[in-house]
Amino acid sequence: MRRAVIAFTAFLGGLVFLLASPAWADGEALKGTLQNQGQPVNGVKISVAGEDGKPVGDATTGADGKWEVPVPEAGTYKVTLDQSTLPQGVALKLKDRATLNVQVYEGSERNVLFALAPAGQQGEAAPASSDSSSSFWDRVAQLTFEGFNLGLIIALAAMGLSLVFGTTGLTNFAHGELLTFGAMCAYFFNVILGVPLILAAVISVVIGGAFGYSQDRFFWGVLRKRGSSLVAMMIISIGLALFLRYVFLFFFGGEGAPFAEYNAQPGIQVGPISAAPKNFISMGIELAVLVFVGIALLKTRVGKAARAVADNPALAASSGINVDGVIRIIWTVGGAIASLAGVMLGLSQNVSFQMGFQILLLVFAGVTLGGLGTAFGALVGSIVVGLFIQLSTVVVPTELKTVGALLVLILVMLFRPQGILGRRERIG
């Protein structure tokens, strides 16, 4: 998972830099911001040399982690981070990437990213250790663990999405924003108001449930009553997603930020797996919530009614189930567990306004793989997607692991469009 986090942070960072750096800046330069888990790292020496190895200049990162080295002309430069100047407890993510070759274009400033990680945690990413077979299996075990971690977060989000689809037929593109909403709530209470994160998470789950409830009560339910068609509602959900995402951007800003607690936990070793304790605990919570929701779906009256409505709303209504009431409960629970998923996602990577949207496609992949409209299918599908994403990094570069998962989504359409647990008649 932390691999994903770093790659993701780097990706987001790159995105932010792309937006932030005006292309018309005069003078070529190399610059960047050093961050470790969202915190700026200062006092690190970075030197720049020409392609022929002739030194061009050096810089030391400031209190905001920023550094900049002007270069005389466009061309290729070697940028070296002096690892001995890194503060205690911080190391390069990949030890052999202390020197980067970067291209500077005419008249533009080029951002250079060095991925940092807490010392002792970067080991899992080191590809150097994959020579012998035992360390290969260690890596597989580690990736399996990380895959479960990601899969469980996806599953939390997918349950709500799949049940909403099953009961109302709505393909909700705004479901990712429920996750972002949860993470933002927790961030607000945790960082701005100073509430402990665990309490903040509980509050945000409650608020997320209320958000889900009111979305159905005042928005989707009203639209259903007006007889809006499903395709119209799907596009409306895109409008809602855009709207919410930019509301988040407006209030939160474009850069990611971590919660106030549990940021740089030293990793612990359990068998072949090394991870921060927060990962084990959040996985435990996720698993407990999923099992709880699963049992509720199987054993309680409301749960049975929910599955009946998801299966066939008309038949459920005619056998005396209050379909609207069930749908509202599904929205409430779906919103609450999506909030939880958002908090967990924010814990393993930074909170940002795009986090929900970025995981939404993986959620769709999980839901489709498991079978649209089924609750347990979504669970199975999500975990398969999470595992697949992490395990695929054994063969494909980390930056392309999402591509693999999305390709699988397309292949599923080709060979088994109803998904693992879906039924044939839903798809035609």
Added chain:
Amino acid sequence: MDWNTILITTVKASIGLETVVYALAAIGINIQFGYAGLLNFGQAAFLGVAAYGMAVTVATFQLPFWLGILIGLAATIVLAFLLGIPTLRLRADYLAIVTIAAAEIVRLVFRSVKFSSVFGGSDGRQNFSGDFFAMNPYSPGTYGIGPISFNERVTWVLTVGWVLIAIACGLVYLLMKSPWGRVLKAIREDEDAVRSLGKNVFSYKMQALVLGGVVGCLGGFLFALGQASVQPDLFSTEFTFYAYTIVILGGAARVFSPVVGAAIFWVLLVFVGNTLSEAVSAGMLPSLFTVNNIGAVRFMLVGLGLMLLLIFRPQGIFGDKREIALDAR
């Protein structure tokens, strides 16, 4: 408040590069969604593979410009087949999910470090538009009326763009009047009925997907040439969503509505954006609004506008409510 600048940029936006690119993308979506009822949420990918196909051919492999255009077109058609074959037999929302996923795949591959020797990573590709501007018949200078004028390069791009829009609109008009177009609209209304008349529905849908992609990809070429560079993040899924907003704003299944929709969309976006940022710097808004976050407001309005349009006027400005492919299938 500098109303003069606001008005000039707004009027320029109504015929500017963004309007041209989005109009072409929206004409493509109109063929797919408006006439055939296909929910292609990956239009950005069609523009992306076309733009990159051309840029990579010229910039990376140093091959001629026209070969680049051909490769861009071929890449678009291949992408349409790749997306269409698994999904066109399934329900509408499957196509939506697959196309949006494909658009992300394309963008992630373009920006990956692994393939940066070909696609240039997140910096994209530059230095491919020389041949295009070498064909520029306009001599250096500015062209236009008073302050509403463009330099010779922009004028050339816009001329080509509006000619392509005119051709695309003419093509759509003729096609939709033809028997082929009537079958397409019939598929949108009732697929099973068309199938029972012995038409190959799958093949017609595929043709619509390819045609819409090809029209859209012309926008991709212009986007790349107009900016003289391609970057992966230009072709994000939000591009597609804005293009959908444009189609729905103008009214789906009308020949000129994507063009009018694009002009209105960009005029509103530029006008609101400029007015808000001027108002912020003039200190006329509460301190909650700053120079940094004011840009988000206009995109909030896009989302809000898309929702309100579909709730209260799904046929847009020119559309006919009976002709909108919004029924569930």
